[in-house]
Amino acid sequence: MRIAITMCVLCALVGPAQGYFQAEITPDNLVVEGEGNGHDGGAWVESENTGPAWQSQWFYNTQDGNDLEERPSPLDPSETARKKIWPxxxxxxxxxxxxxxxxxxxSWTTADYPETGLAGVPPVGSLTPEEEALYIGRQTIFAGYIDEATAVTPMDIAFFRDPPFIVPDFDPEWFAVDIRVDPTxxxxxxxxxxxxxxxxxxxxxxxxDRDADVDVDDIHQHNDFMDIGGGWDYLGDYDFDFDVDRDDLEYLVTEIVGVDMADFDLDGDSDLDDYAILSGAVxxxxxxxxxRFWYDMNVDDTLDQDDLDYYFTEVLGLSRAADFDDDLDIDADDIAALVANMGNPAYDLDGDADADEDDLIYMIENLVQWSRPGGExxxxxxxGDxxxxxxxxxxxxxxxKASFGDSGIDWSGANLNVDDVVNGTDLAILKANFGLAAPTGTVPEPVTLGLLGLGGLALLRRKGGYAG
Structure with a gap:
């Protein structure tokens, strides 16, 4: 007795393509009635090398749209392309x-199956066991007994919020629905x-946003998915835990985009430009x-000054305390501010509750920022620098030389200690470090120091002598 079931008329959907199928399978594992909009008019084909054989209807991989035969737009297999199927x-x-x-x-064709195009055929017909293992990937999604009408996959797919099946690793050109019974x-x-x-x-x-580029807009969209617990279809659930969360955000930024989590402009560097972006977000x-969740640097679910301080100290490695003029860098102006406030505990940088020449040395060697015209x-x-x-x-x-003997000179004029005059003490400091380079530095040859001791002093004396 043939089962009489009327196939639902499929409603049109915007976005994912849609395939339908129907089959009546006997206790002997034969399809006696079958239809669908898959390959070859919805034909069901048998895999010959499995026991019992799978009965399969194959579909061509279109990117979007509902009419499978009119939208031949497969995506080539790649490391980032994926196939999502909602059965x-x-x-x-x-x-x-x-x-x-x-x-x-x-089931689906593997990356080893030669690309066929829409006019080609899936891996059907006489395949050897080795060819079938090479060309076809398969995942059983239900195996068991039923005694009444049963939904063997989730039926409530409104807005595609049910987790879909995801073909591992790449986007195949063909995929199929498989059924079988086991008469033995x-x-x-x-x-x-x-x-x-x-x-x-x-x-x-x-x-x-399907613009063929994973960029800031996509990262922001992922943040929006995090806010509702999942995107339309859990699109951002990269670790397959049925939740779109910060773990997935970190995977998106660090693995897919390939930058550090603090690189907000995606230029490969986490720097003051990114700090400015963060400041704007705060x-x-x-x-x-x-x-919002991307910019939450200390992961406390708020955007505030703490996130800025975290970026400044933990990402940039700078001391917020040493940025005395609050201009987001530590430079000669901050050195001058420290020197002008010797003795003030508020300017203490080395943790000994006072501000003295030790703090200046600590600031120069550990906190101050330097740059060269070449971009380093x-x-x-x-x-001495x-x-x-x-x-x-x-x-x-x-x-x-230009400021030697003058008073009221700061660091940028080569006043290298905590007084206000450029003199022999500053020259001795420069001489001791002459030839050194940041960050690793090299010890200059003794002859270099000797030449500086003679030639440098001569240069300075030509200006009119030096004090100290």
């Missing part, structure tokens, strides 16, 4: 109330009708759709 499958036993066994699965182990009393539909979508992980109290930069240099380029060299000596 909705019902099984009806011919004899209600009696136990029937069935297995339902999904489980003798069914009658036929089974299987029907359902598959929504499927080719995606590039992280490219939520000022605006950014929403999840504006990247770093943190920490040596006393008057122009803060990470080098103690002839340029610094020339600066000292």
């Amino acid at each position: 909705q499958i019902m099984v009806y036993p011919e004899l209600t109330g009696q136990s029937h066994y069935i297995e339902v699965g999904l 182990e489980h003798v069914n009393p009658g036929n089974l009708l299987v029907h359902g539909r598959l929504w499927h979508d080719s995606i590039v992980w992280g490219d939520y 000022d605006a109290n950014a929403t999840p759709a504006q990247g 930069s770093g943190i920490g240099t040596k006393r 008057a122009n803060l380029d990470g080098l103690v060299n002839a340029t610094d000596l020339a600066i000292m």
